[in-house]
Amino acid sequence: MQIPLTVALLTYNRANYLEESLRAILNQTYRDFELLVLDNGSTDETPSIVLSVKDERLRYVRNPPGHTAVFNFLSAIRIARGQRILVTHDDDIMEPEMLQKQMALIEARPDITAVWTNASVIDGKGAVLQPSISPVGEDRIYEVGEYIVSTKEAILWHPPSSMIFSHRLLSERHIRNMYLGSPGVSTRRATDEGDQILPAQMNLSGAVAFLSEPLLRYRRHSAQETNNAHLARTALNLFRALLRIMRKAPDLQAYEAIFQNQIVRFQAQDIVMSAKSWSERTLLKQMELLLKKGILNSANNVQSLIYLLPLIVFSLQTNREGVARSILNEIRLCDVKERPWMLALYRWAKHRCAGGNIFSTLPKNSRVVVLGSVFIAALLLFEAREAGVQVVCCLDSNIQRQGQVWFGCPIVAHSWLTTCSDPVELIILSSERDSEVETIEMLRAYDAVTPIRSWKDFAMTAEEVI
Incomplete structure (x- = not known):
């Protein structure tokens, strides 16, 4: 048997x-x-x-x-x-x-x-x-x-x-x-x-x-x-593998452009995670080429443009606005409104186009901590510094990232919250997940009092005041 x-x-x-x-x-x-x-x-x-x-x-x-x-x-x-x-x-x-x-x-x-x-x-x-x-x-x-x-x-x-x-x-x-x-x-x-x-x-x-x-x-x-995993490359390898699998099913090939632009998004994240400064000429050139590649991928599927939103915000932050504005105008609100993190990125980009900064409501010289050290976290670092907000550090559980200095910001373990001598005023979450209840519960094991807010809250509120 x-x-x-x-x-x-x-x-x-x-x-x-x-x-x-x-x-x-x-x-x-x-x-x-x-x-x-x-x-x-x-x-x-x-x-x-x-x-x-x-x-x-x-x-x-x-x-x-x-x-x-x-x-x-x-x-x-x-x-x-x-x-x-x-x-x-x-x-x-x-x-x-x-x-x-x-x-x-x-x-x-x-x-x-x-x-x-x-x-x-x-x-x-x-x-x-x-x-x-x-x-x-x-x-x-x-x-x-x-x-x-x-x-x-x-x-x-x-x-x-x-x-x-x-x-x-x-x-x-x-x-x-x-x-x-x-x-x-x-x-x-x-x-x-x-x-x-x-x-x-x-x-x-x-x-x-x-x-x-x-x-x-x-x-x-x-x-x-x-x-110890490199999160960007893990996601990049994952979507490349998913694209290969999807191509084996003829009924699914209408989604190819979407998977291709997911790959572009994680290629960009891989580049940003390895960068040290926003002014690196290689970084700016690589991101520009990836944005153009994403536009070509979207020629027959305008919906796939939404996966380029992190690159669009990056381009708006680094004064490469021409192409970014034109792509943003092609994105349909109906394609992002059911996805909280995409809608937040869309509104963030719109706010940048109007000359705004999502952290403009925070007092200058506020001491904040960003949870994470991937693409969204990098965009938050740029936005905070532009608004005069001090990002003390990035918290990351990945031991390969801990101890690095990333865009001038140290990356530390979550346990740093229990040992820091000068209190911080806010912890900012950089996750794309819809629900962050579990993440907040995890942080509360290290810090029971510091206010915690998602970057999505800032982006959504900022759009409302334009």
Whole structure:
């Protein structure tokens, strides 16, 4: 009799978390699965912890030292015996009914090729940082192609540790070549955006689903690879991969210009994140060329112009107004009004065209902090300085960004809020997310009193006073 599900637990030198993760899997209310523990040659107590478990569902595979997490993932894909697979990690914790609820949905809809869940966020000690990553609401089922199309506007981020998917739909040849390290086959793509691209790959063949209930405790700690990721390049690789997938579905090719301009947007973000000064001639030239490229992409789809809005604000800030104004006049309000972050950028650009500054209502020499150090944050830095507002620092959880000086502003960890000697008057959020409740809750763990406002609030209010 075939096994319905393989749960593959990837581990390496995290004995301090492993036991709790293992126990949560084995105590699931759904029990018809094999547990495949893949150890990348741990040198701590990992082997003894695994071998102490007496459960006939468990298989322990210890790979030789020196392999990557991608190799461990590919090993799981190749040796799993289940009809479907869930690849989880040694620092995350499943809620008791997670597998039961996912498999019940698959039983009701066998055409579902992937189902993942919402998650809460915990710290290294297990304390809750966010009750849910995505706002809790209705479950979602995306029929063939619908999830791929939805990514043109927003990625429904999912923790990889919660996704059950039909691994046999993946290209066996590509998996084998990556596994064996064939020349010309990159494994970087799997680490950069593999967690996000899998639902899109599955959606080519069948429906995919998202359960809104937080059924996984996703652990955030300093040793995670996500704290080392280059966010702009991850997003850039993601949308390039999504464009390749979309081109395999003829019915979706009307959206090509939108995906192309998403790529332009993240190319611009990549450039800005690496820049040091607004006056860099190379920066200004590169941004100008990207804006022109985006205009060409939009020749047959005017809606795709909305993804150029960050570049338009940048051009207006740096006195390259001619092209920016003409593009802004082509953008239709109906294309942005249902998307809060795009509408805010549109109004910000309109305000700049009228000679305004979204921070003009803040007292001069106000001391503020910006959360984030990506494209929107850079635009906020420029706007604040022009208005005479002092940006003390940018807060960023990415340890590769921390310690850098970016456009003259230091990038620091969130914990800086607990140690700063001179209080700040405002924390400004730079996120594009519609809901920032969870972000605010996370900041309140470090600072319980400083007012917090989104950049979107400033942009929307500024337009009203023109």
